[in-house]
Amino acid sequence: MAENQLYRTAQALVVPGKGILAADESDGTIKKRFDSIGVESTEDNRRAYRELLFTTKGADEFISGVILFDETIRQTSSLGTRFAELLASNGIVPGIKVDKGAKPLAHAQGETVTEGLDGLRQRLEEYRGLGARFAKWRATYSVTEEQPSDYCVWTNAHALARYAALCQEVGLVPIVEPEVLMDGPHTIERSYHVTARVLNAVYTELFDQRVDVAGTLLKPNMVLSGYNAPDRAGPDEVAEWTVRCFLRHVPAGVPGIVFLSGGQADEEATANLNAMNARGSHPWQLSFSYGRALQAPALKAWGGKAENVEAGQRAYYHRAKMNGAARTGMYAPEMEREAATA
Numbered sequence: 001m002a003e004n005q006l007y008r009t010a011q012a013l014v015v016p017g018k019g020i021l022a023a024d025e026s027d028g029t030i031k032k033r034f035d036s037i038g039v040e041s042t043e044d045n046r047r048a049y050r051e052l053l054f055t056t057k058g059a060d061e062f063i064s065g066v067i068l069f070d071e072t073i074r075q076t077s078s079l080g081t082r083f084a085e086l087l088a089s090n091g092i093v094p095g096i097k098v099d100k101g102a103k104p105l106a107h108a109q110g111e112t113v114t115e116g117l118d119g120l121r122q123r124l125e126e127y128r129g130l131g132a133r134f135a136k137w138r139a140t141y142s143v144t145e146e147q148p149s150d151y152c153v154w155t156n157a158h159a160l161a162r163y164a165a166l167c168q169e170v171g172l173v174p175i176v177e178p179e180v181l182m183d184g185p186h187t188i189e190r191s192y193h194v195t196a197r198v199l200n201a202v203y204t205e206l207f208d209q210r211v212d213v214a215g216t217l218l219k220p221n222m223v224l225s226g227y228n229a230p231d232r233a234g235p236d237e238v239a240e241w242t243v244r245c246f247l248r249h250v251p252a253g254v255p256g257i258v259f260l261s262g263g264q265a266d267e268e269a270t271a272n273l274n275a276m277n278a279r280g281s282h283p284w285q286l287s288f289s290y291g292r293a294l295q296a297p298a299l300k301a302w303g304g305k306a307e308n309v310e311a312g313q314r315a316y317y318h319r320a321k322m323n324g325a326a327r328t329g330m331y332a333p334e335m336e337r338e339a340a341t342a
């Protein structure tokens with residue numbers, strides 16, 4: 001049954017102890033990441049870097065799935081194996097980013113709507129043929145005193161649900177990603193309020209558009225203080241507000257919530273996830289789908305040099321292991337130091 005397959009894929013992605021690597025940076029975003037280490041963003045360099053991540057030995061102990069970008073799902077490793085196949089042969093589920101990015105929303109200065117619905121059904125079929133078993137679509141919402149507007153919240157919710165329904169039709173698990181951005185000086189209470197409004201709209205649209213939430217995953221922001229807030233909440237407070245928000249607004253039938261890191265420092269993202277899981281069991285798995293928080297130390301250690309591939313892989317393996325520990329609430333900051341001296 002098609003539904004059973006969706007459920008099985010969703011559950012495999014949130015199996016205890018593991019989470020998702022987001023390696024689906026668009027051309028513009030990967031260029032920014034490479035600029036930060038002084039490496040030119042050529043197709044060869046992008047392939048070499050992604051190969052470093054995907055061939056890290058033992059990463060499959062902590063990584064259940066990887067989100068790829070269009071270019072990457074079509075690429076092969078230096079040994080000639082397609083990346084999607086290489087991941088699948090290590091028991092890692094390949095996924096694909098399918099949105100075309102957040103674009104200015106008409107008549108709404110400073111707000112965005114995510115595009116990519118035109119031709120999506122055909123693109124999803126093609127990606128399935130290339131080995132993808134799940135997909136991702138990201139909507140973003142800025143927080144100011146006036147934003148996000150109801151217009152922005154509902155327009156993005158509608159698009160997320162249209163995407164999710166199309167995914168399920170072709171047997172791909174949709175990762176539904178509404179990201180409330182944490183730039184600005186807002187309080188954690190404001191973050192809670194905006195996240196709650198966004199989730200309410202997203203689940204209303206998902207139900208109205210007949211999406212089976214048991215065959216989806218949610219990829220949200222954590223409820224944090226704004227990055228420029230004077231007194232930023234620590235992990236216990238973040239866990240308290242985040243879990244409260246999701247208990248009120250996410251159906252228990254959703255198999256997993258896979259947080260994005262969204263610009264948190266890597267150890268901060270690990271500590272916050274750990275604090276949530278340390279509070280006991282929840283209706284859904286609480287996991288990670290981190291981009292920067294899994295990759296930043298690896299990118300730096302690699303620095304674009306072939307002789308640093310092993311150092312990059314060690315750094316990636318370490319962050320994957322720390323986040324794997326955070327899946328069960330067993331992470332402690334001392335584990336960072338132990339690994340550094342091992």
Ligand code: 13P
Nearest residue numbers: 022260261262290291292
């Ligand atoms: P970050 O963890 O770097 O926020 O990336 C996750 C992601 O996939 C954003 O769409």
